[in-house]
Structure formats: structure tokens, C-alpha cells
Amino acid sequence: MSDDALVFIVDDDEAVRQSTAWLIESIGLKVQTFISADEFLENYNNESGCIVMDVRMPGMSGLEAQEELKERGINLPLIFITGHGDVPMAVRALKRGAFDFIEKPFNDQLLLDAVQRGLKQDSEARESLIQNESIDRRIASLTPREHEVMLRVTEGKPNKVIAHELNVSIKTVEVHRARMMEKMEASSVAELVKVTIQANNR
Amino acid sequence: MLRMPLKKQPCFISLSAFLFLTLLCFFYPAIPAWSAPQKQIFNIGILTLHATHQHQLEDSPWQLTIDRLNQYSKYHFNTVFLPPNKLANALENDELDFVITDAFNYLILEKKHDVLRILTRTEQFDGEYISSEALSIFSLNNNSEITRISDLQGKRIALLENEYSTSELFLEKFLTIHDLNIGENVDLLVLERIDLALSWLREGKIDALITKSGLLEKQLDKTTMETLRLIHPRRGWHAPFLHSSVLVPEWAFARAWFINDEIVNQIITVLIGHKKNDHVNYLSEQYHWTFAQKYHDLAELFALSREMETAQSPPPSSFSGKVQYWLSFLIICFLLIILIMYLRSSRDLNNRLKTSKESLELEIKERQHAQEQALTHQAELAHVARLSTMGEMASGLAHELNQPLSAIHTYVQGCIRLLKMDKHDPEAIINALQLTAQQADRAGGIIRRLRSFVRKGESHKTYTDINHIVNEVTGFLESQLRNKQVNLTLDLEDDLPPVLADIIQIEQVLINLLKNGIEAMSGNEQPAITVVTRRKDNKLVELCVIDSGHGISEDKLKRIFNPFFTTKTSGMGMGLSISSSIIEAHDGKLYAENNPVSGARFCFTLPVTEEPVTEQPVTKEYLGNNNNE
Numbered sequence: 001m002s003d004d005a006l007v008f009i010v011d012d013d014e015a016v017r018q019s020t021a022w023l024i025e026s027i028g029l030k031v032q033t034f035i036s037a038d039e040f041l042e043n044y045n046n047e048s049g050c051i052v053m054d055v056r057m058p059g060m061s062g063l064e065a066q067e068e069l070k071e072r073g074i075n076l077p078l079i080f081i082t083g084h085g086d087v088p089m090a091v092r093a094l095k096r097g098a099f100d101f102i103e104k105p106f107n108d109q110l111l112l113d114a115v116q117r118g119l120k121q122d123s124e125a126r127e128s129l130i131q132n133e134s135i136d137r138r139i140a141s142l143t144p145r146e147h148e149v150m151l152r153v154t155e156g157k158p159n160k161v162i163a164h165e166l167n168v169s170i171k172t173v174e175v176h177r178a179r180m181m182e183k184m185e186a187s188s189v190a191e192l193v194k195v196t197i198q199a200n201n202r
Numbered sequence: 203m204l205r206m207p208l209k210k211q212p213c214f215i216s217l218s219a220f221l222f223l224t225l226l227c228f229f230y231p232a233i234p235a236w237s238a239p240q241k242q243i244f245n246i247g248i249l250t251l252h253a254t255h256q257h258q259l260e261d262s263p264w265q266l267t268i269d270r271l272n273q274y275s276k277y278h279f280n281t282v283f284l285p286p287n288k289l290a291n292a293l294e295n296d297e298l299d300f301v302i303t304d305a306f307n308y309l310i311l312e313k314k315h316d317v318l319r320i321l322t323r324t325e326q327f328d329g330e331y332i333s334s335e336a337l338s339i340f341s342l343n344n345n346s347e348i349t350r351i352s353d354l355q356g357k358r359i360a361l362l363e364n365e366y367s368t369s370e371l372f373l374e375k376f377l378t379i380h381d382l383n384i385g386e387n388v389d390l391l392v393l394e395r396i397d398l399a400l401s402w403l404r405e406g407k408i409d410a411l412i413t414k415s416g417l418l419e420k421q422l423d424k425t426t427m428e429t430l431r432l433i434h435p436r437r438g439w440h441a442p443f444l445h446s447s448v449l450v451p452e453w454a455f456a457r458a459w460f461i462n463d464e465i466v467n468q469i470i471t472v473l474i475g476h477k478k479n480d481h482v483n484y485l486s487e488q489y490h491w492t493f494a495q496k497y498h499d500l501a502e503l504f505a506l507s508r509e510m511e512t513a514q515s516p517p518p519s520s521f522s523g524k525v526q527y528w529l530s531f532l533i534i535c536f537l538l539i540i541l542i543m544y545l546r547s548s549r550d551l552n553n554r555l556k557t558s559k560e561s562l563e564l565e566i567k568e569r570q571h572a573q574e575q576a577l578t579h580q581a582e583l584a585h586v587a588r589l590s591t592m593g594e595m596a597s598g599l600a601h602e603l604n605q606p607l608s609a610i611h612t613y614v615q616g617c618i619r620l621l622k623m624d625k626h627d628p629e630a631i632i633n634a635l636q637l638t639a640q641q642a643d644r645a646g647g648i649i650r651r652l653r654s655f656v657r658k659g660e661s662h663k664t665y666t667d668i669n670h671i672v673n674e675v676t677g678f679l680e681s682q683l684r685n686k687q688v689n690l691t692l693d694l695e696d697d698l699p700p701v702l703a704d705i706i707q708i709e710q711v712l713i714n715l716l717k718n719g720i721e722a723m724s725g726n727e728q729p730a731i732t733v734v735t736r737r738k739d740n741k742l743v744e745l746c747v748i749d750s751g752h753g754i755s756e757d758k759l760k761r762i763f764n765p766f767f768t769t770k771t772s773g774m775g776m777g778l779s780i781s782s783s784i785i786e787a788h789d790g791k792l793y794a795e796n797n798p799v800s801g802a803r804f805c806f807t808l809p810v811t812e813e814p815v816t817e818q819p820v821t822k823e824y825l826g827n828n829n830n831e
Contacts, residue, residue: 012684015609015641022634023616056601058684083604104604105611108619 005119006049010034010065011081012057016104020052020081023108024115037065044074048126050099050118052111055082055089063089066096075125077118081106135199138184146180149173153180154193241278244465247292249303249453250283251363251370263489264302267455267473274472277465286310286371293317293458300469301456305335305497306371308454312497319494320466321455321473326488327416327442333452333492334438336415336445337376340430342403348410351380351434351446357409358389362399362417373412376447396421403430415445451495580787581707585658587780588710591717592656598682603648606641613638651678655706663788665700665811668708668743672733675712686720689730698735701743702811703788711781711792715747715804718777721770722751722802738807742790746805753796762794781806 007024011017012035021031030049034040037053037060051069055062062080069078077099082089090101099121100114142150145166152162159177163170186192248264259265259281271279279300284292286307292298293315301308301317311317324331339359341348348354354377361373374384382388391408393399396418402408410433419427438449455473457466473491592599613634620626651674672694676683683690716731723729732748754762754769761767763782768775778792785792785806792806 013605013609015637015644016605016612019609019612019616019637019641022637023612026616026620026630056685058687061687083601083608105608108612108615 004048005030005123006047007031007115007119008034008040008044008049008051008076009053010037010040010051010057011054012036013054016054016081020111023111024052027112029115029119036060037062037068041065041068041072046074048076048119048122050077050079050115050122052079052081052115055080055093063093063096066093066098070097075122077121079111079114079118081111132199135195138195139199141183142180146176146183149176150180150184150192150196153177153189154196241276243278243280244299244461245297246279246281246300246302247289247298248281248283249289249301249307250285266489267302267491271469271472275468277468290315296458296460299458299461301458302453303456304372304453305451305500306375308456309497309500311456316459317456318459319454319456319497320470321491321493322495323452323455324490324492325416325452326490327420330442331490331492332416332441333495334441334449335452336438336441336449337373337412337447338415338418338444339410339412339433339446340403340418341410341433343429343431345409345431348433351382353433354380354382354410355387358391358407359410359412360391360393360399360402360408362393362396362411362413372447372450400426415441415447416443419443450500451497454494454497455491577787580783582658584707584710584780584784585656587714587776588706589656591710591713591777592652594717595682595713598679598685599648599652601685602681603645606645606648609641610638610645613641655709657706663702663704666703666705666708668698668701668703668735668745668808669694671703671705671708671712672735672745675709675716676733678709679713679716682717682720683731686724686729688720688723689728691730691732693732693734695736698737698743699810701788701808703808704784707784708788708808711784711806712745712747714777714781718804719747719749719751719802722749726750737810741810742807743810744805744807746803748797748801748803750801753800753802754794759794759796763792 007029009017009020009024009031011020011033014035017033017035021033024031032043034043036057040051053062053065060068062082066078069076078093078097079100079102080090080093080098081102081104083104093101099118102111102114139147148166149162152165157165159170159173162177163173166173181187181192184192184195186195246268259268264281268279268281271277282292282298289298289301289303289307290311293301293311301311302323303311308317308319312319322333324333325335326332339351339354348357361370377384377388384390393402399408399411403411411430418430432444432446434446435444436446437444441449455469470493474493617631617634617638620631672692676690676692712733716733719731720729723731728750730750732746734744734746734748736744736746738744758769763778764775765779766775767779778794782792785808788808790806790808792804794802794804796802
């Protein structure tokens with residue numbers, strides 16, 4: 001969890017907005033409040049953190065905001081708050097990928113826990129994203145021939161078989177293989193396999 | 203020191219010259235001949251009584267007047283002779299600048315065409331100038347049949363008229379007030395020659411002769427005059443001749459409305475003033491001019507002349523006196539009998555009135571009682587409806603109440619957490635507790651409002667501002683409107699006069715109308731409601747709730763205020779019916795109509811009541827603080 005992480009509180013009711021902000025700030029987290037989903041979407045600038053949002057709001061409702069966030073590729077954990085223990089609505093929100101759902105008036109510990117978990121998930125997601133990006137970048141730097149060689153190496157084929165399959169000399173395969181290992185920053189075949197599995201899993 | 207003004211002088215001179223020239227151009231038409239090479243020309247219309255005659259100015263009595271004007275004034279005057287109607291037409295079209303007309307026609311022209319007399323003609327009698335004229339009626343001295351004017355009934359009269367004598371209108375009026383109508387009970391012919399008229403009178407072809415007073419006396423010798431008798435002779439104090447009619451002012455010289463004073467002054471100077479090298483005998487001529495006389499007494503004079511005539515009629519004979527005495531006696535007796543009968547009947551009437559008054563009072567009391575009962579019923583019904591409305595609104599209210607409660611909960615838990623920590627900031631805790639108290643107030647306000655709304659009670663009317671009710675109710679319904687995402691617009695007229703109303707009941711009506719509007723728009727893309735308040739004809743205040751829903755079909759529109767009629771799946775169908783009865787109990791009217799484009803509007807009117815100065819609009823007292831938001 002980075003220190004820059006923010007908790008975005010979106011609620012149209014000033015009292016609820018301020019009390020929630022006060023609570024979260026009391027455990028030393030940074031908070032930004034917004035009167036509507038629109039205001040949040042206008043001002044959000046890819047900061048890390050999580051969102052605490054009221055479901056019922058004038059203008060864009062919570063569920064509509066969820067769609068919009070997905071559309072814009074904003075993957076912040078979304079914690080919904082609602083005054084109505086509206087089970088179908090909760091189910092719908094969770095199915096669509098909401099992080100959590102808390103009923104108002106809420107137990108402070110429940111909310112704080114949810115926020116903490118949300119922040120943690122976001123920071124992890126961001127970290128793995130950075131890793132994935134680096135693997136992608138490495139794979140992208142390979143030439144087509146090196147890429148072919150890498151695929152066959154990870155399948156456990158020896159150089160001789162690879163040379164035969166690609167219809168080139170063993171010497172050539174060895175050169176490609178050495179350059180590929182270097183580009184992929186892998187010191188052993190096992191390491192290479194681990195990286196490629198991570199890339200394939202996505 | 204002296205240089206300054208000297209320097210400025212040329213500027214001043216040129217400026218004043220410019221101003222002078224401007225004024226000159228502006229007043230050009232009124233500026234006398236020296237400003238133009240040609241003389242300015244004015245048209246004078248002269249009344250003629252003979253529409254068919256071709257008049258010549260030469261040899262007419264007006265010739266001297268016109269000659270003198272043309273000779274001595276800076277202007278040139280043209281004349282035109284016109285009968286009364288054409289004279290009026292010419293004035294209407296502004297074709298005449300002046301008119302010369304007789305007294306009667308003058309009065310008509312003054313009233314209809316704004317002409318104004320500047321001079322009155324005078325006529326010479328034995329060296330004296332008289333500015334009045336009258337009519338004289340002569341019969342033969344030996345004719346005993348005609349002694350009074352009324353004796354002329356059924357007779358033939360001749361009007362002796364030289365060209366410019368008196369008006370036919372005058373003659374006609376004069377005869378009419380003596381019940382003589384030309385063509386009906388008296389024959390009138392017009393003769394121009396005196397000798398012919400006299401010979402006809404002697405031969406019995408005519409019975410009497412009417413002339414302008416003084417005309418015969420001037421023309422005939424004394425012996426001839428002695429053969430004639432003036433009928434109904436009278437003498438005005440300033441007339442040197444006897445006459446039969448009242449005296450009326452002589453002809454008037456009048457100006458059209460647009461002629462300015464400068465021209466008028468010159469005309470008066472020329473016509474009244476004496477010139478050194480005067481035309482031969484201007485002053486010794488038969489006609490002359492003098493300052494304008496009063497013409498307005500003419501009508502009064504005619505009303506009076508009839509009375510004077512009757513006063514001079516011979517006294518009643520003793521026989522008719524007795525008849526009149528008995529007649530009066532009988533009439534008085536008759537009146538007395540009627541009076542007694544009337545008094546008796548009025549006494550009966552009084553008695554009957556008394557009984558009916560008593561029964562009416564009883565009836566009024568009963569009616570008042572019934573009315574009170576009806577009001578109680580109405581208030582009870584309204585109360586039930588309010589409870590039902592509150593039931594329907596419970597979910598919205600729960601949400602509204604949940605907001606402050608949730609905030610309170612959060613603050614309190616946060617405070618506990620902080621207090622449990624070893625190191626805590628008392629400032630933060632105090633701040634949070636203050637905010638908590640605010641939210642508790644807010645929740646209390648909602649509860650208070652709810653309680654006052656469902657409170658059962660007698661109808662209690664106070665002077666109130668309808669806009670205040672609108673603000674309260676829309677605040678109350680805010681969460682409902684928000685949940686349904688309804689866009690609410692308030693269009694409230696400022697400074698509305700107060701209405702005498704039961705605030706809770708009017709709030710109930712407004713809540714009902716708003717709820718109906720919100721429900722009518724469910725499923726709409728952009729639901730919108732406008733609440734409008736307006737003053738109407740100074741006597742009414744109107745409130746309209748306008749929605750953008752699907753409107754109401756014509757057949758439903760008729761039944762919508764009926765009890766148990768509903769278009770909704772839920773609801774009793776009592777809302778509008780009760781609202782309508784509430785408004786009626788306030789002497790107002792509730793009605794519905796469709797908007798031209800889409801949706802419906804529900805409006806009600808309330809009568810404006812004069813508020814006693816001391817009383818303030820009571821609204822805050824029961825509603826408590828309005829703390830939401």
C-alpha cells in the first residue's frame with residue numbers, strides 16, 4: 001500500500017459525506033470527497049486508492065457510475081454504501097465487480113476494514129500491472145525468429161529439434177536462444193517458463 | 203478681464219442668429235407678409251341660408267369687412283358662402299381659417315369643430331350699434347284673431363328675409379317653443395320683398411309676417427307701421443326696438459382652432475380700431491364689429507323663454523279657478539286615502555318581516571351548525587388522507603431520517619475509537635460531537651414535521667405566504683424527488699399577498715399534487731416538475747404544479763376529482779377528491795388541464811385576504827427548523 005493512496009468518497013448528502021471522511025481520516029488515510037459521480041469522474045486522474053460511493057444519488061446513480069468506471073478502464077475497488085438494505089441491488093453491484101457493499105448506518109470497523117482491503121487490492125493490482133507491463137515489453141522486444149525459438153524452448157525441446165523444425169542450423173538456434181534469454185532477462189529455462197506462464201495467465 | 207466676453211461674442215451672435223432662423227422656419231406659416239414676397243392668404247367661410255343662391259361678395263353686408271381686412275392687414279382674405287352643412291364640412295377638412303356665422307350655427311361649430319369667436323357683429327339703429335338680434339311677428343292691426351303667438355296655429359306666415367337676416371334655426375326654435383311646427387300646424391313661406399309681403403298681408407294671403415327685429419322699422423314709414431301690430435311685444439334693455447322673441451347675440455366672426463393669436467389680434471385691430479384714412483363711412487355703415495359676445499346663454503335663454511311666455515298668458519277666469527280648487531281638494535283626499543292604506547299595509551308588512559326574520563335567524567344558526575359539522579368532517583377526512591399519504595411516503599422518509607442517523611453513528615463510533623487510543627486530540631473529538639449534535643437536530647426536525655403533518659386537529663387558518671408553503675413542501679419531498687431523479691423548478695412570484703389558509707391542509711394538497719406528478723412521470727427519460735405561483739386579478743393567488751408526464755385523457759379529466767377514482771395501481775383514489783374539498787373549504791378552486799406539449803397541470807386558486815397589520819404570517823412555529831442540507 002503506497003502512501004499516496006486516496007479514499008474517494010462520493011455521496012450527495014453532506015453530513016454522510018463529511019462524517020465518513022472524518023472517520024477514514026481518523027485512521028490516517030488521505031480522503032477526497034465528491035458530491036456526485038460526475039464530479040469524481042471529472043477530477044479523477046489515475047491516482048491509486050479506492051472508492052466509497054452512495055448507491056442512490058441524483059444524476060448518475062451508483063450503479064450507473066460503476067458502469068461508467070468500467071467503460072473508462074478505471075479499476076479502483078468500489079465499496080458501495082446504501083441506506084436501504086437492498087439485497088437485489090447489492091447482488092447486482094457485486095456481480096458487476098463491486099469490491100464490497102455496506103449498509104448504512106454502518107459499523108465503523110466494517111467500513112474501515114473494507115477500505116483497507118480495497119486499498120491493498122489496488123496497490124497489489126498496480127504492482128502486478130507494472131510487472132506484466134515489463135514482461136510484455138520484454139516479449140515485444142523479441143524478433144519473430146527469437147519468439148519462435150522461445151516458444152519451443154519453453155515446450156522443453158532441445159536445440160537440435162528446434163533447428164530441425166525451423167529448418168536452420170543448430171548454431172543459428174544457439175545464437176537466437178542466447179539473445180532471447182538475454183532479452184527476457186532469464187538466467188535459466190525455469191525462470192523463462194515462469195515468466196511466460198505469468199504472461200499467458202492474463 | 204474684458205477680453206474674455208469679447209472673444210466669446212461672435213460665437214454668441216452666430217448661435218442666436220441660428221436659433222432665430224430656426225424659430226423663423228418653424229413659425230413660418232404664422233409670420234406676416236414681410237417674411238415672404240406674397241401675402242399670406244386666409245379663407246373665410248360665410249354662412250348663407252340659401253343653399254341654392256350664387257352669392258357675390260359685392261353688395262353684401264360683408265363686403266366692407268373683407269375690403270377693410272385686405273386693405274389694412276398684412277394678409278389676403280378670400281371669402282366663400284356656404285350653407286350650414288358645407289360650412290361644417292369645410293371646417294372638418296381644415297379648409298377654412300375663419301367663419302362668419304350666426305349665433306346658433308356658431309354654437310354648433312364651436313362644439314364640433316373648436317372654432318372660437320373673436321368678434322360679434324353689431325347693427326346700427328339710429329346711430330347706436332346693437333350686438334343682439336331678435337325676431338318680430340307682425341299681423342294687421344285690425345286682425346283680432348291673432349293676439350298671441352299661440353294664435354298662429356293653423357295660420358300661414360311669411361318669413362321676410364333679406365339676404366343676410368337671421369337664422370332659420372333661430373326661427374324654427376322660436377316657433378317650436380310655442381308649439382308651432384312648420385309644415386305641421388303652421389305654414390311658412392319665405393318672401394324677400396317687403397312690398398310684396400305687405401300687400402299679401404293686407405290681401406289675407408298670409409296671416410302674419412316674421413322678420414328680423416328692427417328691419418321693418420328701418421324700412422317703413424310711421425303710418426305704415428301703425429297699420430301693423432307686433433305680437434307678444436317685449437323690449438330688451440339694450441335694444442332700441444320692440445321684438446317678439448328673446449334677444450340672441452348677433453353673428454360671430456370666429457377663427458379655426460389652428461389660427462394663432464397674432465393673426466387674430468391684427469384682425470381685431472383692423473376691424474374694431476379706427477384708422478386715420480378710414481374708408482368713406484366705415485363706422486357709419488349699417489354693420490360693424492365689436493368684441494365677441496357671450497353665446498353660451500343661448501340654450502338657457504330658450505329654456506327660459508317658454509316660462510316667460512306662460513307667465514304672460516292671461517290669468518285664469520274665476521270659473522276655472524273653482525274647478526281647479528275642487529280638483530285639488532279631491533286629489534288631496536285621494537292621496538290621503540292612499541297614504542292611510544299604505545301605512546296599514548306597511549304595518550302588516552313589518553309584522554310579517556319580523557316573523558320571517560326570526561325564522562331566517564334560526565335557519566342561519568342551523569346552517570352555521572351544519573357548516574361547522576361539515577368542516578369538522580372535512581378536517582377529519584383530510585387527516586385520514588394525510589395519514590395515508592404518510593404511509594405511502596414512509597420509505598422516502600425512512601431514507602431521509604437514515605441520513606442524519608448514519609452520520610451520527612459514524613461520528614460517535616469514531617469518537618469512541620479516538621478515545622480508546624492512548625494519544626488523542628480533544629479538538630477533533632469536540633468538533634465531531636458538535637457535528638453529531640447538528641445531525642441529531644436535523645433528524646428531530648424531520649420527526650417534528652412528520653408529527654405536525656399527521657397531527658389530528660381542527661382546521662386552523664392563519665395568514666400565510668403561499669411561497670413559504672411551497673418551500674416547506676418541496677424541502678419535505680426532496681429525497682423523494684431525488685430518488686426518482688425528478689428535476690424540480692420553482693417559479694414563485696415575489697411579494698404575493700397573504701392568503702388565509704390552514705397551512706397543513708394546503709401543504710397536504712401540494713404534497714398530493716407533487717406525488718401524483720412524480721408518479722405520472724415514472725418511466726420518463728427526464729422527469730421534470732415546475733411549481734408556479736402567480737397573483738391573479740389582484741383577488742386570487744394561483745399555484746400550479748406542472749409535470750412532464752403523459753397527461754390525462756379527456757374522459758378521465760372529467761372524473762379525476764371524483765372519490766374512489768384512480769388511474770394508479772395502488773391508492774384509494776381519494777387524494778384529489780379530498781384536495782378538491784380542502785381547496786373548496788378555502789373558497790378556492792382546484793382544476794386540472796393538459797399542457798399544450800406534454801404532461802398535465804394541476805392548479806388551485808386561493809382568495810387574497812386583507813391581513814390585519816399586527817398579525818405576522820405564522821409558519822415557523824409548528825414546522826420547527828428546516829435543517830436538511
